[in-house]
Amino acid sequence: KQExxxxxxxxxxxxxxxxxxxxxxxxxxxxxxxxxxxxxxxGLTSLLLxxxxxxxxxxxxxxxxLDKSSGRSTLYIAAxxxxxxxxxxxxxxxxxxxxxxxxxxxxxxxxx
Amino acid sequence: xxxxxxxxxFRVLKTGQSMTLLCAQDMNHEYMYWYRQxxxxxxxxxxxxxxxxxxxxxxxxxxxxxxxxxxxxxLLGLESAAPSQTSVYFCASRQxxxxxxxxxxxxxxxxx
Numbered sequence: 001k002q003e004x005x006x007x008x009x010x011x012x013x014x015x016x017x018x019x020x021x022x023x024x025x026x027x028x029x030x031x032x033x034x035x036x037x038x039x040x041x042x043g044l045t046s047l048l049l050x051x052x053x054x055x056x057x058x059x060x061x062x063x064x065x066l067d068k069s070s071g072r073s074t075l076y077i078a079a080x081x082x083x084x085x086x087x088x089x090x091x092x093x094x095x096x097x098x099x100x101x102x103x104x105x106x107x108x109x110x111x112x
Numbered sequence: 113x114x115x116x117x118x119x120x121x122f123r124v125l126k127t128g129q130s131m132t133l134l135c136a137q138d139m140n141h142e143y144m145y146w147y148r149q150x151x152x153x154x155x156x157x158x159x160x161x162x163x164x165x166x167x168x169x170x171x172x173x174x175x176x177x178x179x180x181x182x183x184x185x186x187l188l189g190l191e192s193a194a195p196s197q198t199s200v201y202f203c204a205s206r207q208x209x210x211x212x213x214x215x216x217x218x219x220x221x222x223x224x
Contacts (some may be wrong), residue, residue, distance in 0.1 A: 013143065032212065034212050034213060036215075037223075040123070041220075042217065042218075043202065043216060043217035043218050044202065044215040045215075046212055046213065046215075049211075049212035080162070089155075090152075091155075091213075092116050093212075093213075097143070097160055097162060098143070098170065098206070098208075099145065099170065100145070100157070100158060100204070100213055101145075101154075101159050102154045102155040103154060104153075104154045107156065
């Protein structure tokens with residue numbers, strides 16, 4: 001059974017810092033890995049999708065890497081802003097129905 | 113460009129009542145999914161569908177039924193609601209292949 005772990009569970013940083021969120025998964029037989037953002041009481045917004053054959057994806061200040069063989073992904077956020085405050089969820093796509101398995105998330109607070 | 117639309121957004125049920133949550137997508141996606149999100153448990157897969165007329169069980173299917181009579185709609189039913197079904201329910205859809213997921217904004221259900 002696929003299990004996804006995110007570390008840390010919560011992170012508080014001052015504005016302008018660069019930061020790294022970590023995600024690990026137990027079964028390396030994945031198709032994709034997707035990073036989401038969730039604001040309090042809201043739905044999930046897709047940030048980045050990494051195909052299993054890719055090593056990284058970039059979107060603006062966000063960069064996600066994937067090391068499939070070691071079962072790890074990182075989300076790098078450059079020059080953090082208070083508007084980045086949210087919960088960040090990592091999810092891997094695996095199994096016959098390509099279902100998502102989520103980590104429990106990292107709650108990020110960026111202090112002005 | 114509605115994407116994935118869930119109705120209702122909020123609902124309060126009494127124990128034993130029934131209800132249906134509707135998910136509609138306008139992206140012509142083949143695959144649709146229902147997840148529930150609980151504090152400390154992350155998102156867990158309830159049921160999914162890989163095409164019109166098909167359904168399958170996910171990780172936590174007990175107490176729920178689903179139907180996919182039309183490609184664009186995926187219904188989640190609670191026949192006899194229990195307080196343990198208090199949760200936020202998310203619907204998602206995707207195309208086959210290496211595409212990512214698109215999520216709806218969620219339905220917050222409270223069973224008293």
